[in-house]
Amino acid sequence: MIDNNRIVIALDYTNESDVLAMVDQLEPQSCRLKVGKELFTYCGPQLVQKLIDRGFDVFLDLKYHDIPNTVAGAVKASAELGVWMVNVHASGGFSMMKAAAEALKAFDKPPLLIAVTVLTSTAQSDLDQLDIPGKIEDRVLHYAKLAKEAGLDGVVCSAQEAARLKAELGPEFLLVTPGIRPKGADAGDQHRIVTPAKAITDGSDYLVVGRPITKASQPLQVLREINTEVESSLR
Numbered sequence: 001m002i003d004n005n006r007i008v009i010a011l012d013y014t015n016e017s018d019v020l021a022m023v024d025q026l027e028p029q030s031c032r033l034k035v036g037k038e039l040f041t042y043c044g045p046q047l048v049q050k051l052i053d054r055g056f057d058v059f060l061d062l063k064y065h066d067i068p069n070t071v072a073g074a075v076k077a078s079a080e081l082g083v084w085m086v087n088v089h090a091s092g093g094f095s096m097m098k099a100a101a102e103a104l105k106a107f108d109k110p111p112l113l114i115a116v117t118v119l120t121s122t123a124q125s126d127l128d129q130l131d132i133p134g135k136i137e138d139r140v141l142h143y144a145k146l147a148k149e150a151g152l153d154g155v156v157c158s159a160q161e162a163a164r165l166k167a168e169l170g171p172e173f174l175l176v177t178p179g180i181r182p183k184g185a186d187a188g189d190q191h192r193i194v195t196p197a198k199a200i201t202d203g204s205d206y207l208v209v210g211r212p213i214t215k216a217s218q219p220l221q222v223l224r225e226i227n228t229e230v231e232s233s234l235r
């Protein structure tokens with residue numbers, strides 16, 4: 001079945017009242033929600049629980065990166081919280097990703113488990129500066145192949161890499177793509193940006209959108225416009 005609910009709003013706020021003021025205007029049929037490091041550090045699992053109780057699918061974007069035993073425990077805790085999606089860093093390695101996948105086997109309805117490949121704020125010059133060899137897109141593909149082999153459901157990547165990843169890894173392997181910018185929107189700190197329409201056309205499954213919605217004077221209108229762009233690209 002085709003999932004038409006493709007937008008995941010990044011709730012990068014610092015307090016519960018701002019979050020609820022936004023979420024009260026939203027419906028679970030028109031978007032999913034993402035809780036990242038900033039909001040989770042301020043408001044913790046209690047707020048995640050409130051969002052789930054309101055009927056939203058929640059992507060807990062804490063990008064776990066630690067020894068396999070610790071990551072397995074953190075992923076298990078996320079599953080107990082009832083989130084829809086959780087992630088780890090692929091650069092944590094194959095054993096770590098495999099331990100995370102194993103930890104979810106005990107659950108009847110586990111969250112989707114995905115791996116961050118190369119952050120969308122990273123440019124080729126950043127890898128060069130870190131003395132990390134190779135092209136970004138090759139590293140993304142390599143990490144994605146490892147994630148698939150370790151039993152994960154998909155990866156976080158830029159939609160710039162989506163077409164190649166879909167072709168190499170197949171339609172079922174999920175691509176979750178931040179760095180989404182409607183035409184004319186400010187890129188901010190993102191380097192590998194793509195419009196909603198192009199992201200869908202190239203095979204992104206879920207589009208993570210933060211500031212273009214949360215910092216807009218009319219957030220709901222921007223969400224509607226993005227959903228319209230997504231729907232026409234899906235047709």
Ligand SMILES: O=c1ccn([C@@H]2O[C@H](COP(=O)(O)O)[C@@H](O)[C@H]2O)c(=O)[nH]1
Pocket residue numbers: 010011012036116118119120121156157178179180188190208209210211212
């Ligand atoms: O590679 C990555 C992984 C995660 N993110 C997160 O997505 C949102 C994007 O927010 P914008 O305001 O639309 O830039 C943010 O929460 C990041 O932590 C990412 O951007 N890139």
